[in-house]
Amino acid sequence: MPRWSSEEVAADRRLVQGLNEGDDVALGELYEEYAPHLYDYVSSVTGDVKVTADIVHDTFIDAYRRAPRMRDHVHLSSWLFGAARRRCVQRGRTGELWWDRDAEFAGHDLLRATLARMEFADQEAALLAFRHRLRPSRLGAALGVSSRRAALRVRRARTSLEEAHRAELEQAARECAGLRAAEPEPAAKARSFRSAAVVMLAARAPERRAPEPAAPPIEDEDVRRHVGDCADCRERARPGAVELLASAPAPVLPAALRHRVMHTATDPELAGHRADIAARGGALTPEGLPSQPDVPSPFTKRWLFTGGGMAGALVTALLATVVMGTGLGPSTLRWPPFGTRPQPSVTDRSSPGGPDHGTRPPQAQAPGGRPGAAGAPPAVRPQTDGREPRVPSPGPGPTTPAPTTPPPVPPTVPGELLVSPGKITMYGTKVAHIRLAAQKGPVTWTAMSSTGQIVLDRMQGGMAKGASDEVTVTLRTALIGLPGEGKVTITDSEGAAHQITIAWGVSLL
Incomplete structure (x- = not known):
């Protein structure tokens, strides 16, 4: 040749x-x-x-x-x-x-x-x-x-x-x-x-x-x-x-x-x-040359490498979940990863209209049955994911003398509730804070989230004039969290509602 x-x-x-x-x-x-x-x-x-x-x-x-x-x-x-x-x-x-x-x-x-x-x-x-x-x-x-x-x-x-x-x-x-x-x-x-x-x-x-x-x-x-x-x-x-x-x-x-x-x-x-x-003649490579049937393409190699890395990360996450299994609650591993039911409020309203009609939530009472002073924070009940807390039955105890009639309390001027920020973006974190402040007078408030993925450390509270408070928001996800969005609504005693948008991305563990 x-x-x-x-x-x-x-x-x-x-x-x-x-x-x-x-x-x-x-x-x-x-x-x-x-x-x-x-x-x-x-x-x-x-x-x-x-x-x-x-x-x-x-x-x-x-x-x-x-x-x-x-x-x-x-x-x-x-x-x-x-x-x-x-x-x-x-x-x-x-x-x-x-x-x-x-x-x-x-x-x-x-x-x-x-x-x-x-x-x-x-x-x-x-x-x-x-x-x-x-x-x-x-x-x-x-x-x-x-x-x-x-x-x-x-x-x-x-x-x-x-x-x-x-x-x-x-x-x-x-x-x-x-x-x-x-x-x-x-x-x-x-x-x-x-x-x-x-x-x-x-x-x-x-x-x-x-x-x-x-x-x-x-x-x-x-x-x-x-x-x-x-x-x-x-x-x-x-x-x-x-x-x-x-x-x-x-x-x-x-x-x-x-x-x-x-x-x-x-x-x-x-x-x-x-x-x-x-x-x-088949497909061409990125360089414009004929691809060979017995040689994997660069895209195949890349996807195999990427898929292998993702599979390895998933296996590692599952093993970590097994090792830390005692620290996860029974409701953590579930599918779909989040519920769509609104989180129930634990505030007990006596009037049929509720906070939307301007009624004030009941105030905490003293051990003797006397209502607390104006502006004092009401009793706080912990969030229980929709489950009612078990109240022990009262046992026999020493008798207490009948309370004396308290002096009349002058009416107070309701204050104005300030809430910030208006939107929270939780990318790379699972904890955020909502700042509250009382202006022009004392304020009581209640809070409710639109999804079970958003957990609040408190559902209600009160502040004196000029005071400030903070509500901690925790994002609860499954093993692999998907992106989503929810809202937290905070309502003051006068029925004024403040909505905060909570957005989050993909999360692992």
């Missing part, structure tokens, strides 16, 4: 520019430059003349439509080999490389036996790197891997090729020595029998596909002497492994294939056929 012609960056860019403009002349030049190499590569992989012609034809039609989309135009050869390789993988590869057996090539059997000792991935890398002269950067772009991985694959392929070639030469020398050995003399009969046994064992050894270590040097003196005297063995070992692969005969390119490619690319009535060929 002839070496590549000198590739210039300007020439590749000129061809890509011509393809982008729909120039038929550029397509013809592209075919003349790359068709022999693509046909040789595809025929070596598939071993079928008809399949090879179809794949090469579809590759050039696809390149005529989509090759200009690649970012780096110097990867034109990578685009063509990658498109042809994808179609070979989809059609099914033979598992070994093939060449024209009818051509005169003395090293055909040796080359085939050498490649049979190698893995197919090493065979393909050696074929593209040493026969078609693809440098690691272009080879990596064609195979869908990085340049570094392509260089490592080329080094491994060279090592495997040379070791397999050396092993085959040794086996061929042993076989040649056994075939050409004369009738042994009585004194040398035992030594000749040993050489024949070595040849038989080598012939019966199973063919191994994995790369083999370096073959040991020939120890048999008769075989070593034979290699020095045999012209055929010396001629067989003259070309190296890489030279043997590069000198294999190239298949004859069909003359009608060029006309077929140009006709499909330029006939207006075949526009639908061209679109179908491009669609069968």
Whole structure:
């Protein structure tokens, strides 16, 4: 197979520019430059003349439509080999490389036996790197891997090729020595029998596909002497492994294939056929190169990495929940993560209208039954999530004297309740505070939340004139909290309602 012609960056860019403009002349030049190499590569992989012609034809039609989309135009050869390789993988590869057996090539059997000792991935890398002269950067772009991985694959392929070639030469020398050995003399009969046994064992050894270590040097003196005297063995070992692969005969390119490619690319009535060929070529990578079916895409790797991280975080959260299980209440782990029922108020109103009609909540009473002074805070009942607290039944106790009638209390002027802020955003935290202040007089107030996720430390209270107070808001979520919004309504004794919007985001634990 002839070496590549000198590739210039300007020439590749000129061809890509011509393809982008729909120039038929550029397509013809592209075919003349790359068709022999693509046909040789595809025929070596598939071993079928008809399949090879179809794949090469579809590759050039696809390149005529989509090759200009690649970012780096110097990867034109990578685009063509990658498109042809994808179609070979989809059609099914033979598992070994093939060449024209009818051509005169003395090293055909040796080359085939050498490649049979190698893995197919090493065979393909050696074929593209040493026969078609693809440098690691272009080879990596064609195979869908990085340049570094392509260089490592080329080094491994060279090592495997040379070791397999050396092993085959040794086996061929042993076989040649056994075939050409004369009738042994009585004194040398035992030594000749040993050489024949070595040849038989080598012939019966199973063919191994994995790369083999370096073959040991020939120890048999008769075989070593034979290699020095045999012209055929010396001629067989003259070309190296890489030279043997590069000198294999190239298949004859069909003359009608060029006309077929140009006709499909330029006939207006075949526009639908061209679109179908491009669609069968599969998706392109972000660099505009054909994606390979046996190589995961960068998006797949990214999503696998992200999904693995999220799964690990979830497992860690579940384990932490199990370890801290005694500190979580029975209502913490539930689904859906929050309820939609409004939180019940514990304020007991005596009038039917409630606080919306201007009635004052009942004041706390002294142990003797006397109402407390004006402005004194009423009794505070803790929040119980809708459950009524258990009140112990009163037991017998000492009798108390009847209370005396208190002096009349002058009426007080109700104050004005000030509430801030108007909206609370709880991102990254689960605790916030609502500030209250009394202006122009004493104030009593009640509070209620619209959802069970918002927990208040107090539901009611009172303040003297000029005093201030604070209500603590706690966000209660499940194991994984979803974003949401709720409201806290604070109503003063005159029925004026103040609403505070509470918004929160996603939370874990």
